[in-house]
Amino acid sequence: MEFTQTEENYLKAIFKLSEHEGKPVSTNSISGELNTSAASVTDMVQRLSSKEMIHYEKYKGVTLTKPGLKHAKALVRKHRLWEVFLVEKLQFTWDEVHDIAEQLEHIQSDELVERLDAFLDHPRFDPHGDPIPDADGKFTVSQRVPLADLKIGDKGVVVGVQEHSPSFLQHLDKLGLVLGAEVEIIEVFEFDASQVIRLNGKSEFSISKQVNKNIFLKKSP
Amino acid sequence: MEFTQTEENYLKAIFKLSEHEGKPVSTNSISGELNTSAASVTDMVQRLSSKEMIHYEKYKGVTLTKPGLKHAKALVRKHRLWEVFLVEKLQFTWDEVHDIAEQLEHIQSDELVERLDAFLDHPRFDPHGDPIPDADGKFTVSQRVPLADLKIGDKGVVVGVQEHSPSFLQHLDKLGLVLGAEVEIIEVFEFDASQVIRLNGKSEFSISKQVNKNIFLKKSP
DNA sequence: AAATATTTTTAGACTAATCTAAAAAATATT
């Protein structure tokens, strides 16, 4: 079965929206995710349904079918592999790669994906710490917690981010809060949920809730 | 200025068709190149003309404008760089890369192209021996002649091919007539323009006109 | 130069993807 780039973008959006919630995804949330009108979503959703990529009942939202889920995961796999390529091989920074990978993920060639994967040494995570599904769609699940959830004295290593916007990532670069950074919670202010952290056993500084809720850590025992 | 993939495909086709002939390109030849109807070509040609990418006069054919030529060359550059990537880094063979590069050439990011170029060490030729234009659109011109033009006793090295079809390239692989192969003309048969050649100073065999007219050599002095 | 053939353009229609505005259904509020 073949898909247009637009159809693929809808599949990816539905996957993203339903990844953590089991319930059907609403027309409105898709239109929000893709910046299109709800009317357009209804149209597209009917086409994807006729292609049996999603289950769709009027007014009830949509869920991915097994083939739909498989295709969505393949797109995520491609996107994240290309991001690794761009950062590891072409020296792009983690805040620059999203838009380019968004285009590259639509290149159609299974052989290409598998060779790229091998060329990159079968990476398990992309430059933002997100897991790369394997050829069968299986993710490596790693237990990671928002930095915001840690208590005074807790320690951990930065392993991912929730936000992917260039401005957020560039801010993290300035702070030194990149993947692999070691963090210890020195203080937590109830009032605004900001924290004072020690970075790599050296500098101490304060970070806002806006920052700490969007960073994932692997907690040290 | 932004272009759809279709517009880019037309620009590339017009470039290809006008590369060696100075005259305007006919609607019909474009429709032949792209496997579309002449009516579709007329439509698209009018749009590209309104975008000032081509000069177009009814019934007179089209030529690229300066910006049109620049964009076409940029596409050729991208296509050939990606082909080098696919062969050098991902171990694809020269007969497998065209279709994938056809997709990759539409990825929009100037930075990506320049970094890819650097990553590949600024290659001057693609896996078929075709020159890769530099960032300014300049080609390395190399004097190369069709194998079919050589006379008995002439020697040379294979530096390119005219045909890019997988079946032709696979046939060349079987014969050992790949880029860099040394060829000496042992015999030429007037009747069917076939030749007997010696390959790399070793094996001797006969090749048809269909083959020898589609191979380029750099003649040894 | 007139007749014929070929090429190119126009006309009109189709699909994919989108939109706005209005109607219908579902949900929330009084």
Added chain:
DNA sequence: AATATTTTTTAGATTAGTCTAAAAATATTT
């Protein structure tokens, strides 16, 4: 339960790209 609000769908239009069939222009042949 009736009404109001929100969400979703339908209706109708638009743009890009395509097609076939017919008309117009150009080129070729006699």
